Amino acid sequence: MQSDIKKLSLILLFAPFALWITLLIIIPHMGMVVLSLREKVAPRVYEFGFGNYIDFINEPIYWNTLLRTGSMSILVTFLALIIGFPIAYYIAKIAGKRSRGALFLLCLIPLWVSDLIRAFGWILLLRETGVVSSFLLWTGAVNQPIEFLYNDVTVVVGLVYTVILFMIVPLVSTLDGMDDAMIEAGYNLGGNGLTVLRRIIVPYAMPGIVSGCIVVFMLTAGSYLTPILLGGKNSSWFTEQIYDQFITRFNWESGAAFGFLLLAFTSIVVWLGLRLTGQTLANTVAKQ
């Protein structure tokens, strides 16, 4: 009787989970893969085949875009880690108890403001008629307006800006759990700042670092707004290609193939990252 109730409640709890994961994640993704393997041979006639993937390989623009998206996303992830780590360390370890909460909150609030608004802010600052350009003109440092938008540096800066808080938040929560005595012990045993960082702090913070890197990489590789708004028409981001195939050309088969390629590519990078650092998905991303 008691065990029947337990079983029943387990089934009742499992049902929503199973419905959610099967109907909204597993089946749609399988459908996407199946669609990507359909070749259009004549109007409304389809055949099974790898044509959409062969098209991808034969067209350098496509795979160049994917490689470009991938390498720039890795660069953005790396920059976010380098820029964000000192900030997280300061908040978790150096700031006093009171200022810690305030600083963390200062980090969290922009996190909740839409990407769209943040990109819009950058546009207002950086475009030819924008604040920075006007300011430089006014000081006399330059004698004609400068366009800071629509180049790769701006796209990278904008992307780092958009995602860096997703790096800082997990880092702060991991470093927060670290006992200060461990750092002191490192110094007492004669380590200098760099040794302590490399041998004690970084290994301890590894789950947070990996978690931040995974989320940041996925968000960057999958981002659409920031590259388009800050990079303009020729930002060549892979999500743009997917949008183009789906909405502009209405070529869903090829769009599905591109989607699957992006998913496979990002999954491989994440898997490699987990492998190289000896972490698992459950003890990194889920811990935030």
Added chain:
Amino acid sequence: MAIASQNKAYLFGYRAYLVAFFVFLAAPLVAAGTFAFNDSLFPALPWQGFTLDWFFGTTEPKLGMFYDRRLLSGLYYSFVIGILVSTLSVVVGTSNAFLFVRGNFPGKNFFYILMILPLVIPGVILGISILVLASNIANGAEDALNLEIEFLRPGIFLVVLGQFSFITTITSLVITARLRKFDYAMEEAALNLGASRFQVLRTVTLPFLRPAMIAAGIVGFLVSFENFNTTLFLVGSESPLTITMFDRMAKVGSTPVLNAVSFFLIIGSGALALITVLVQRDKSSD
């Protein structure tokens, strides 16, 4: 002595870096918000004087956001979608939390990974995969049964499903973390005092989870409100605010009315984020 002054210089440099970072963080938000009050037709310098026209102006060309029907309807749809998504995902998230904290079943770790997975799938792909499935079903029904299933065409229903598909992971993780901290002795005490299982759930366990459920709901609402990537592919004629704003930004030259909306949203999401933190903080003090 030398070390102390070196440390001081070091700490000063560190603080300067911190300040520079927060300036970097705030600059675009300040820019987006401030131009809402500039009495000019363009969100750019020079400063032409203070105005509230971009909020309350009633006539073109200075039509304020509260009189701009397309922006208002975008706001309304975003709001409806956000409420639906956050409610649904908190309900399923709570159920998931009980499943993974209390339940014991084979393959639990595997299913736990499955639960996290939506968070590491790019939003664009969630959008297209759900679009493909829904359209396949709708097309199939149309061809085979001559039945037009309107809600499986791009529109609010699909947007809600698309956002729900990954926001549920976020709410599940927030509520799971809270449920793990629950002290079983509290439930046992209530049971010993003669409460039924359902009464215990209603009067002991759920109240304990409430701060996490509220926080998860707010987070879900904010993520839904701001979502762009997944929504982009699933949106029908009822555009939520982010899509409406993006269209204006990309196609039409922007007027400061977009800054007014930005200001409104920055203040709104800032306030909601603050509430989340305060609600969550209560739990650590008791």
